[in-house]
Amino acid sequence: MNDEKRVYRFGGDEQGRDVTEGSASMNYVLGGKGANLAEMCRLGLPVPGGFTITCQTCVAYSGAGDVWPLGALDEIDEATRDLERRMGRKLGDPDDPLLVSVRSGAPFSMPGMMDTVLNLGLNDEAARGLIKQTQDEHFVWDSYRRFIQMFSDVVMGVDAELFENALTEKRLVAGVKSDAELSSGDLFELVEEFKGIFQEHVSASDHPELVVDGKVMFPQDPAVQLRLAIEAVFGSWMNERACLYRKRNGIPDDLGTAVNVQAMAYGNKGDSSATGVAFTRDPASGENVRYGDFLINAQGEDVVAGIRNTQPIQEMGSYPALADAARDLERIFQILEAHYRDMMDIEFTIEQGKLWMLQTRVGKRTATAALRIAIDMVEEGLIDRETAVRRIDPAQLDQLLHPQFNTHTAPDVLARGLNASPGAAVGEIVFSSDDAVRRAGEGVPVVLVRWETNPDDLKGMVAAEGILTSHGGKTSHAAVIARGMGAPCVCGVEAFRIDAAAKEVHVEGTDVVLREGDIISIDGTTGIVVAGAVPLKRAELTGDLETILSWADEIRLQPGSTHPYHVRVNADNPEDAELALGFGAEAIGLCRTEHMFLGDRKEIIQSFILSDDEQERQAALDSLLTVQRRDFLKMFKTMDDRDVVVRLIDPPLHEFLDDPRSLEVRIARLEAAGAPAEELEALKARLRRIDGMAEMNPMLGLRGVRLSFVFPELPLMQVRAIASAAALLIRDEGLAPKPEVMVPLVSLESEQVQMRSICEQVIDEVAAEYGVALDIPVGTMLELPRACLMADAIAQHADFLCFGTNDLTQTTFGFSRDDAESKFIPIYLHNKLLERNPFETIDEGVLELVRMAVEKGRSVKPELTCGVCGEHGGDPESIKGLFNVAGVDYVSCSPYRVPVARLAAAQAKLAEMA
Numbered sequence: 082m083n084d085e086k087r088v089y090r091f092g093g094d095e096q097g098r099d100v101t102e103g104s105a106s107m108n109y110v111l112g113g114k115g116a117n118l119a120e121m122c123r124l125g126l127p128v129p130g131g132f133t134i135t136c137q138t139c140v141a142y143s144g145a146g147d148v149w150p151l152g153a154l155d156e157i158d159e160a161t162r163d164l165e166r167r168m169g170r171k172l173g174d175p176d177d178p179l180l181v182s183v184r185s186g187a188p189f190s191m192p193g194m195m196d197t198v199l200n201l202g203l204n205d206e207a208a209r210g211l212i213k214q215t216q217d218e219h220f221v222w223d224s225y226r227r228f229i230q231m232f233s234d235v236v237m238g239v240d241a242e243l244f245e246n247a248l249t250e251k252r253l254v255a256g257v258k259s260d261a262e263l264s265s266g267d268l269f270e271l272v273e274e275f276k277g278i279f280q281e282h283v284s285a286s287d288h289p290e291l292v293v294d295g296k297v298m299f300p301q302d303p304a305v306q307l308r309l310a311i312e313a314v315f316g317s318w319m320n321e322r323a324c325l326y327r328k329r330n331g332i333p334d335d336l337g338t339a340v341n342v343q344a345m346a347y348g349n350k351g352d353s354s355a356t357g358v359a360f361t362r363d364p365a366s367g368e369n370v371r372y373g374d375f376l377i378n379a380q381g382e383d384v385v386a387g388i389r390n391t392q393p394i395q396e397m398g399s400y401p402a403l404a405d406a407a408r409d410l411e412r413i414f415q416i417l418e419a420h421y422r423d424m425m426d427i428e429f430t431i432e433q434g435k436l437w438m439l440q441t442r443v444g445k446r447t448a449t450a451a452l453r454i455a456i457d458m459v460e461e462g463l464i465d466r467e468t469a470v471r472r473i474d475p476a477q478l479d480q481l482l483h484p485q486f487n488t489h490t491a492p493d494v495l496a497r498g499l500n501a502s503p504g505a506a507v508g509e510i511v512f513s514s515d516d517a518v519r520r521a522g523e524g525v526p527v528v529l530v531r532w533e534t535n536p537d538d539l540k541g542m543v544a545a546e547g548i549l550t551s552h553g554g555k556t557s558h559a560a561v562i563a564r565g566m567g568a569p570c571v572c573g574v575e576a577f578r579i580d581a582a583a584k585e586v587h588v589e590g591t592d593v594v595l596r597e598g599d600i601i602s603i604d605g606t607t608g609i610v611v612a613g614a615v616p617l618k619r620a621e622l623t624g625d626l627e628t629i630l631s632w633a634d635e636i637r638l639q640p641g642s643t644h645p646y647h648v649r650v651n652a653d654n655p656e657d658a659e660l661a662l663g664f665g666a667e668a669i670g671l672c673r674t675e676h677m678f679l680g681d682r683k684e685i686i687q688s689f690i691l692s693d694d695e696q697e698r699q700a701a702l703d704s705l706l707t708v709q710r711r712d713f714l715k716m717f718k719t720m721d722d723r724d725v726v727v728r729l730i731d732p733p734l735h736e737f738l739d740d741p742r743s744l745e746v747r748i749a750r751l752e753a754a755g756a757p758a759e760e761l762e763a764l765k766a767r768l769r770r771i772d773g774m775a776e777m778n779p780m781l782g783l784r785g786v787r788l789s790f791v792f793p794e795l796p797l798m799q800v801r802a803i804a805s806a807a808a809l810l811i812r813d814e815g816l817a818p819k820p821e822v823m824v825p826l827v828s829l830e831s832e833q834v835q836m837r838s839i840c841e842q843v844i845d846e847v848a849a850e851y852g853v854a855l856d857i858p859v860g861t862m863l864e865l866p867r868a869c870l871m872a873d874a875i876a877q878h879a880d881f882l883c884f885g886t887n888d889l890t891q892t893t894f895g896f897s898r899d900d901a902e903s904k905f906i907p908i909y910l911h912n913k914l915l916e917r918n919p920f921e922t923i924d925e926g927v928l929e930l931v932r933m934a935v936e937k938g939r940s941v942k943p944e945l946t947c948g949v950c951g952e953h954g955g956d957p958e959s960i961k962g963l964f965n966v967a968g969v970d971y972v973s974c975s976p977y978r979v980p981v982a983r984l985a986a987a988q989a990k991l992a993e994m995a
């Protein structure tokens with residue numbers, strides 16, 4: 082016997098006593114919406130009564146192939162009867178009917194993903210009953226037509242446009258602009274027309290239970306309506322757009338959604354009624370001001386659908402009929418913030434002057450707002466610094482480093498809209514999501530231009546650089562989703578008269594017509610739209626980010642029970658080093674010397690590799706020594722007394738050589754043009770040498786430390802360049818540079834032993850030459866499984882260990898990064914063979930190798946410094962594992978990731994101390 086509780090009540094009983102069974106902590110059972118409805122009831126806030134069907138019921142139902150678990154329907158039936166008793170009204174009652182909404186609510190908020198049905202319980206008889214009760218035919222027929230419309234669309238999958246078209250036609254015939262202006266007679270007619278559409282478009286074979294006298298009928302039995310609606314919510318958990326949203330946001334598929342059945346509050350009962358959405362603070366700037374929109378005499382999604390123009394929440398109090406409700410709302414804002422200690426997002430309805438709360442959750446916000454709110458709340462004493470640091474999503478910080486318009490003069494503004502999601506974007510105009518996906522797939526940046534977006538546009542929004550809508554406010558679908566994705570978005574550009582079918586926009590007040598493929602620039606931080614391409618620049622760290630990061634540094638650098646968590650940068654030139662210092666890097670964890678060989682220096686290294694002439698080779702080496710020393714001088718000076726870990730030359734040599742195929746073509750051309758035989762012969766000889774160096778698997782070939790044994794002059798030159806640069810700075814400028822030498826791709830202890838003695842010899846020579854003391858540690862880069870397995874042996878000859886987790890991932894899996902990410906990793910992800918791309922987030926197997934190697938290394942040298950300098954060093958999830966599981970001392974990442982890594986390291990430290 083299964084006695085799992087499947088239904089939880091919320092709200093008051095007949096006597097108004099609270100009978101709520103759930104609470105905010107029951108997120109995984111009741112979903113976010115249900116759990117917070119219960120919590121608001123517990124806080125004594127006005128919430129229409131109802132009950133929540135658990136997420137586990139959805140999982141059981143879906144898992145069994147859309148079959149109800151035993152007893153669940155009875156329990157729902159019982160809860161429905163109970164709700165009728167509590168509300169003193171019955172579903173379908175011909176005198177005074179109860180109406181409910183059926184609302185989905187998953188454990189994680191999924192804006193716009195799941196559908197809600199309002200006014201459920203209406204049928205022909207109940208409609209008459211409701212008219213008797215309210216004496217308001219307009220309201221009743223409006224509610225009934227809305228119900229048929231939503232039920233048909235959401236539950237039965239009838240094309241919503243059919244209803245919209247009928248509505249539009251009705252408005253035209255009646256000569257009115259908005260639905261609210263339709264007469265009750267119009268609305269009554271619409272109800273009949275809508276039933277007709279239902280009848281025509283629902284198939285009898287799919288729904289035999291709806292067939293009466295051989296025809297499909299709109300279901301009149303509220304119990305049938307309710308069951309179908311709940312099943313539809315369960316079904317929507319697995320619909321395409323919900324799955325896509327979950328995938329993008331890393332939400333597991335097996336959580337299920339809860340269903341909330343709740344007595345209706347009517348926002349469409351005349352001018353003392355309204356509906357709205359609000360945030361307790363500004364979710365774009367974080368400023369401590371109320372923020373939101375409301376609509377008088379409207380219901381539900383009207384506000385976010387952007388169908389009618391909404392009013393700012395601040396203006397609500399100026400309507401006498403809404404003034405009391407506005408005051409109550411302000412009080413509730415305060416209660417909610419004090420209780421949740423966070424910025425909250427709420428949905429409410431006012432029914433004839435009385436305020437009802439319909440939803441609350443922690444509000445989504447831009448990165449800018451997240452910082453501002455966290456800092457303000459620390460100052461207000463609502464939260465402590467650790468909570469503030471924990472609350473900022475490191476991935477979201479990226480937004481702050483988002484591009485902005487890079488212009489000295491103000492750009493030539495074509496139109497203005499609302500600054501709905503920050504950052505600037507430039508791209509070709511596209512008018513549909515499909516076009517966005519197609520063009521973006523061809524590598525062309527696009528800006529999606531729409532009247533308003535809906536959940537079906539998600540793919541296009543993901544593909545686009547930026548989004549522009551001509552309608553809808555800051556809480557519209559486009560705005561909410563764009564902010565969630567961190568994509569730039571400008572909403573409500575009213576001057577844009579979009580003709581999506583003709584693929585053009587007329588800009589009101591100008592004679593400008595923009596067509597598909599024209600370039601526009603949008604700035605979601607200011608709401609500005611510009612024709613043509615505006616140059617973009619990356620943003621700077623703001624004061625708020627500095628503050629949060631300084632708090633993060635206090636946390637991650639404290640010795641505490643574990644070691645400090647350090648953040649270094651991968652930088653190959655003084656400019657990157659400078660940038661990274663500004664971003665708070667403590668040292669250079671990886672300086673790749675081969676990047677110093679690119680550009681015009683490529684020829685020098687080529688003549689070293691390819692020449693047979695000893696003198697020529699020596700000359701090449703001498704010039705390399707000169708240029709490298711110059712680079713190191715600048716680098717060490719920039720970094721002053723901070724560590725700079727320099728890696729000896731690493732990549733396969735062919736990366737510096739001409740591509741043999743283009744060389745072949747060049748020879749053939751010259752031959753055809755009758756070039757002198759001598760020139761041709763020289764080129765052919767060069768081609769033969771390059772061909773002779775070709776390898777089947779260059780990534781597993783002559784690279785890393787192996788190069789140093791095949792071309793012993795190279796490491797001698799490089800170490801000399803490093804040591805002499807340091808020596809010069811010490812001797813001539815009194816500085817204290819701290820270079821370190823790192824040997825790449827070591828697998829054998831003997832490789833490290835020999836390399837180290839070579840390095841030390843050069844260092845000693847240079848020290849003697851310049852008459853200074855040089856202390857330059859020589860460490861090993863661990864990036865092969867064998868090296869990790871033998872880390873204790875290797876560590877005896879290494880001053881530090883640093884893991885190159887990119888190569889270590891390649892070699893642990895035997896995945897070639899160059900191919901795997903395009904050839905099969907996507908399929909592995911899709912088939913759930915892999916949960917995440919191991920090149921983005923460190924794999925647990927690779928992490929285990931790192932952990933083991935650190936342990937082995939420290940077993941012979943307890944104080945051994947261990948770090949990581951792969952791309953994983955900038956990935957928050959990997960950072961947590963590397964510090965907390967593997968126990969490394971630092972991560973090193975690219976300059977723009979440094980702020981992210983500082984925050985992620987602090988959060989890892991907090992998790993470790995918890």
Ligand code: ADP
Nearest residue numbers: 182184193197343344345346381382428430439
């Ligand atoms: P979403 O998850 O898309 O926000 P909701 O379940 O919150 O969907 O429903 C959308 C809107 O429908 C709500 O913001 C509210 O305006 C309206 N609504 C839902 N339930 C009720 C109700 N019981 N009474 C009045 N309006 C409701």
Ligand code: MG
Nearest residue numbers: 193195196197
């Ligand atoms: Mg919705």
Ligand code: MG
Nearest residue numbers: 114428439440
């Ligand atoms: Mg909602």
